[in-house]
Amino acid sequence: MEKAPQSDKKLIEQIAVGNPEALGQFALRYQDTALSLAYRNTQNWTDAEDIVQEAFIRVFKSAKSYKGQSGIKTWLYRIIVNLCIDHQRKNKSSISLDTTTTDLFSQSSPDHLEAQETAALVQKAVYELPERQRIALILHRYENLSHSEISESTGWSRSTIESLLVRAYEKLRKKLEKVEFH
Amino acid sequence: MKHINETEWNAFLAGTCTPDLAAWIDEHVEQCPQCRQRMQSIRDVEDKLALWQVNTADHDVSTKVMQAVLNDSSGFRPSWHRRFVSYALKAAAVILIGFLLGSWAGNQSAQQYIAKQDGSITEMQPGYLAAIDLQFASGLTWSVLSDTPSGTEGP
Secondary structure (H helix, E strand, O other), X not given: OOOOOOOHHHXXXXXXXXXXXXXXXXXXXXXXXXXXXXXXXXXXXXXXXXXXXHHHHHHHHHHHHOOOOOOHHHXXXXXXXXXXXXXXXXXXXXXXXXXXXXXXXXXXXXXXXXXXXXXXXXXXXXXXXXXXXXHHHHHHHHOOOOHHXXXXXXXXXXXXXXXXXXXXXXXXXXXXXXXXXX | OOOOOHHHHHHHHHOOOOXXXXXXXXXXXXXXXXXXXXXXXXXXXXXXXXXXXXXXXXXXXXHHHHHHHHHOOOOOOOHHHHHHHHHHHHHHHHHHHHHHHHHHHHHHHHHHHHHHHHOOOOOOOOHHHHOOXXXXXXXXXXXEOOOOOOOOOOO
């Protein structure tokens, strides 16, 4: 008989007592979300994988100190966001972007090519945003977090988040409104 | 007629509108062709943002994480193991300190006993003061025995 999947809370309790299998299950459960967030921030798969790996190892090391004050997903987001910021500051001069964003548009019909080009423009426009605006936008638009959840994940106040989002969307709107897409 | 301004459009796109503003925008867009066209352009921006999809299927981190944790045997032992090692080390340190103190005290005691047998231990010069050549001059002070007090030298 197959084991029923454990709740996040149970997994964290087991990780806290040093159970590596529980960490494996936790990583399997959250790696897609974690990779997506790290990749959208760094736009480089190697860096994104390194960041996510480090994030799960930090979860393993600090699970004992997790008191449930924020949601487990928000806690993981916070670790990843901090690692992304650290990574960005360390590698300011040597960042290389992966432009192979569009595995989902592998067909080569004109519509797909157009969608692929537009996706690449979106990717570039997001990457060109200032760091905090980019993080707020990714958490809001792509991870579907509410303003409160973004605030918990970043440690920034709600009013800061709102201001960052307004400025980020303003810049994107200016860049993307001109792009023709049908 | 007042149109939706840039700040209001940005707030609308960022989801930071108050409920009153959102309701007014909805109502206004129904009546104003110019703002309706603008709303369409905003919706297009949202559609464009949605085009950037990330496919994580080819990237497995969980296996690497497990390997990293299992390989780092020193840093990732179960907590009961770490606690046992910590207690064992503390207990060993206490035993060692106790042994050293006991050994030193025994040694001192033996020396005192030998000195007493020789008659050199007095009430005014217990063993620990004799060892450094001092004795009690009164209840509170000591005097140095080896130095002759000044002004008492003989001719």
